[in-house]
Amino acid sequence: MSETIHHRICPLCEACCGLELKVNEGKIVSIRGHEADVFSAGYICPKGVALKDLHEDPDRLRTPLIKRDGEFVEATWDEAFAEIERRLPPVMAAHGRDAVAMSLGNPAAHKIGLLMYGPKLMKALGTRSIFSASTLDQMPKHLSSGLVFGHMFSIPIPDIVRTDYLLMLGANPMASNGSLWTVPDFRGKAKALRARGGKFVVVDPRRTETAALADEHHFIRPGADVFLLLGMVHTLFDENLVRLGRVAPHVDGVDAVQSAVQPFAPEKVADRCGIPAADIRRLARELAAAPRAAVYGRIGTCTQEYGTLVSWLVDVLNTLTGHLDEPGGAMFAKAAAFAANTAGTPGSGRGVITGRHKSRVSGAPEVFGELPMTCMAEEMETSGPGQIRALITIGSNPVLSSPNGLRLAAALDKLDFMISMDIYVNETSRHADVILPAPSALEDSHYDVAFPQLSWRNHARYSAAVFDLPQGQLPEWATLLKLTAIVQGGGAKADPAQLDAEQFGREATKLFADKAAAVIEATAHLKGPSRLLDMALRNGPYGDGFGATPDGLNLAKVQAAPGGIDLGELTPRVPEMLRTPSGKIELAPPSLLADLQRPAQDLARQTPSMVIIGRREVRSNNSWMHNLPLLAKGPERCTALVHPEDAQRLGLADGTMARISSRAGSIEARVQLSGDMMPGVVSLPHGWGHNLAGTRLSLAAKRPGANLNDLLDENWRDPLSGNAVLSGIEVELAVA
Numbered sequence: 163m164s165e166t167i168h169h170r171i172c173p174l175c176e177a178c179c180g181l182e183l184k185v186n187e188g189k190i191v192s193i194r195g196h197e198a199d200v201f202s203a204g205y206i207c208p209k210g211v212a213l214k215d216l217h218e219d220p221d222r223l224r225t226p227l228i229k230r231d232g233e234f235v236e237a238t239w240d241e242a243f244a245e246i247e248r249r250l251p252p253v254m255a256a257h258g259r260d261a262v263a264m265s266l267g268n269p270a271a272h273k274i275g276l277l278m279y280g281p282k283l284m285k286a287l288g289t290r291s292i293f294s295a296s297t298l299d300q301m302p303k304h305l306s307s308g309l310v311f312g313h314m315f316s317i318p319i320p321d322i323v324r325t326d327y328l329l330m331l332g333a334n335p336m337a338s339n340g341s342l343w344t345v346p347d348f349r350g351k352a353k354a355l356r357a358r359g360g361k362f363v364v365v366d367p368r369r370t371e372t373a374a375l376a377d378e379h380h381f382i383r384p385g386a387d388v389f390l391l392l393g394m395v396h397t398l399f400d401e402n403l404v405r406l407g408r409v410a411p412h413v414d415g416v417d418a419v420q421s422a423v424q425p426f427a428p429e430k431v432a433d434r435c436g437i438p439a440a441d442i443r444r445l446a447r448e449l450a451a452a453p454r455a456a457v458y459g460r461i462g463t464c465t466q467e468y469g470t471l472v473s474w475l476v477d478v479l480n481t482l483t484g485h486l487d488e489p490g491g492a493m494f495a496k497a498a499a500f501a502a503n504t505a506g507t508p509g510s511g512r513g514v515i516t517g518r519h520k521s522r523v524s525g526a527p528e529v530f531g532e533l534p535m536t537c538m539a540e541e542m543e544t545s546g547p548g549q550i551r552a553l554i555t556i557g558s559n560p561v562l563s564s565p566n567g568l569r570l571a572a573a574l575d576k577l578d579f580m581i582s583m584d585i586y587v588n589e590t591s592r593h594a595d596v597i598l599p600a601p602s603a604l605e606d607s608h609y610d611v612a613f614p615q616l617s618w619r620n621h622a623r624y625s626a627a628v629f630d631l632p633q634g635q636l637p638e639w640a641t642l643l644k645l646t647a648i649v650q651g652g653g654a655k656a657d658p659a660q661l662d663a664e665q666f667g668r669e670a671t672k673l674f675a676d677k678a679a680a681v682i683e684a685t686a687h688l689k690g691p692s693r694l695l696d697m698a699l700r701n702g703p704y705g706d707g708f709g710a711t712p713d714g715l716n717l718a719k720v721q722a723a724p725g726g727i728d729l730g731e732l733t734p735r736v737p738e739m740l741r742t743p744s745g746k747i748e749l750a751p752p753s754l755l756a757d758l759q760r761p762a763q764d765l766a767r768q769t770p771s772m773v774i775i776g777r778r779e780v781r782s783n784n785s786w787m788h789n790l791p792l793l794a795k796g797p798e799r800c801t802a803l804v805h806p807e808d809a810q811r812l813g814l815a816d817g818t819m820a821r822i823s824s825r826a827g828s829i830e831a832r833v834q835l836s837g838d839m840m841p842g843v844v845s846l847p848h849g850w851g852h853n854l855a856g857t858r859l860s861l862a863a864k865r866p867g868a869n870l871n872d873l874l875d876e877n878w879r880d881p882l883s884g885n886a887v888l889s890g891i892e893v894e895l896a897v898a
């Protein structure tokens with residue numbers, strides 16, 4: 163067999179780089195960046211190369227597992243579905259729909275089959291018990307964007323290739339290549355910004371790899387970004403710097419914002435955030451004066467008690483300085499398929515309502531149909547109508563990735579039934595009664611559903627499967643349809659292809675009414691996600707309209723372009739992209755203005771002498787990456803970064819073990835001295851702690867690391883979005 167070359171969008175992080183794989187005799191020979199990729203132009207990070215390790219990992223599951231007498235035994239797919247049919251419907255019948263919960267993890271965002279067919283299973287279940295990783299890292303940005311612009315994915319992103327000034331908070335794209343901002347080769351783009359005379363300012367409690375690249379870095383007290391941003395907004399009004407620019411006729415609520423920020427003059431917030439008032443005023447002036455500028459905040463700004471307020475204030479600053487929706491400013495991508503802000507009536511929509519139901523125990527409001535992940539354990543433990551008694555996880559490992567996962571682990575053991583769709587027996591799926599293995603990403607075709615809505619440049623790229631599915635392995639969309647059929651009473655023997663055709667017919671009829679028959683016929687040669695994708699592309703903003711615009715896109719055209727199709731730079735989209743009921747940019751949502759009372763009361767809070775924050779590293783993203791040899795090798799990564807002054811005060815030496823204790827728990831981690839830390843702040847990366855019994859992550863278990871989440875309080879959340887507070891937790895550090 164000769165060598166073949168394949169192109170695949172990397173599924174391992176939000177940067178979505180185009181990869182080129184060489185394959186010989188069914189084996190991956192090499193993986194490198196695809197030079198001709200229209201979006202990432204050959205960029206790759208070490209994780210992309212490790213896709214080979216993931217594909218070949220002997221620990222990766224290839225056969226369904228059923229737990230019998232406490233032990234997993236291998237089973238056929240038919241046996242696994244029969245077991246599910248035997249055990250899941252009775253839970254629903256006896257205890258109601260809310261008794262079955264679903265938990266979705268990050269990998270679901272990188273698989274079109276999961277994104278398209280997961281919601282179908284959710285709908286069939288009819289449960290309110292929906293949880294996802296979104297409430298551990300990004301719900302605040304979805305919520306603020308939804309309230310202001312009308313949809314959770316209408317998130318403005320920096321137009322980095324044309325900006326003159328970039329202010330970044332709580333983000334480390336040198337390690338991540340963007341999050342809620344798809345920007346492969348961030349380093350190259352940031353360097354180009356500076357080379358053309360632009361200015362790059364980073365605000366972070368750690369002088370991160372990104373901050374090291376910037377013109378200016380400011381330490382900020384963890385969790386205090388809200389005070390900096392309120393001080394900057396105050397300055398804009400105070401110094402008459404507000405200029406809305408072109409979007410002015412489309413903005414509501416400027417006066418309300420002005421009165422709401424009155425208590426937050428820079429001189430009042432400076433101590434609380436740790437940045438001098440003069441610097442706060444200067445940053446506001448620079449932002450207002452820059453011809454093309456953007457503010458961007460990410461994970462550190464979301465995983466804190468004021469996550470939604472901070473996410474909102476980032477866009478208030480972009481709007482008040484005239485940089486929203488302007489080239490070089492904060493702009494909206496225009497995705498070729500699946501974007502809500504290109505569908506329906508341009509310029510207005512239903513907007514966003516939260517709190518249509520609440521969690522039973524804590525009373526946390528639903529947000530976009532989800533309850534906070536940190537409420538899942540108590541919803542399992544607490545009896546009464548709606549108590550969770552069964553769980554379906556999809557690429558989700560909350561025992562490791564959610565605060566106080568050990569409480570959740572104990573709750574999982576008491577469930578009546580649990581199913582995991584996963585590639586590993588990990589800290590969460592070890593509790594399942596049935597594990598349904600996912601195919602390797604390389605055995606699956608792909609088109610990114612979410613990330614083109616957040617991309618630095620518009621594009622359409624499709625990846626064909628590199629390898630055939632192994633004998634008997636179902637694609638994930640078919641697995642989800644089988645589960646859907648079981649839940650709906652159709653039985654374990656239901657044919658997913660037939661169900662798919664029926665569902666497609668219903669969706670086409672809903673979308674196209676009397677033209678549906680033609681759409682059904684035109685796509686009849688396709689099935690599963692490919693058929694939905696073809697319909698979405700053809701009906702999308704660049705589509706061929708099923709013949710109405712012959713030069714437009716369809717799936718065949720995108721498939722025929724291995725490097726993807728470039729759809730151009732970001733272009734102004736206000737007002738057509740708005741989906742608020744008023745048709746305006748709702749700059750002052752009442753719920754956010756009301757929430758300002760919390761920081762107002764918090765202005766005088768004493769800052770603890772030591773707090774902990776997380777961190778992102780190039781060679782790690784999700785917890786399962788610690789089982790890949792290429793990423794696991796090298797120096798120990800789960801270390802506690804401690805400022806030398808703190809270390810000296812506490813008697814800690816580089817390389818020794820420290821005990822880190824909080825109200826919630828205590829862990830031990832190796833100390834790594836770092837002058838890049840803000841004094842009084844210690845940093846430990848997320849996703850570690852692979853020392854729990856019953857997993858099959860043999861490499862990760864050799865160097866398990868400490869779990870930051872064991873220190874975190876699952877009851878501390880941003881009340882608006884339900885996002886867990888992961889940053890700025892008070893801790894004590896001592897010699898272990």
Ligand code: SF4
Pocket residue numbers: 172173174175176177178179205206207208209210211338339346
């Ligand atoms: S930056 Fe992300 S998408 Fe790009 S190669 Fe690395 S892991 Fe893959």
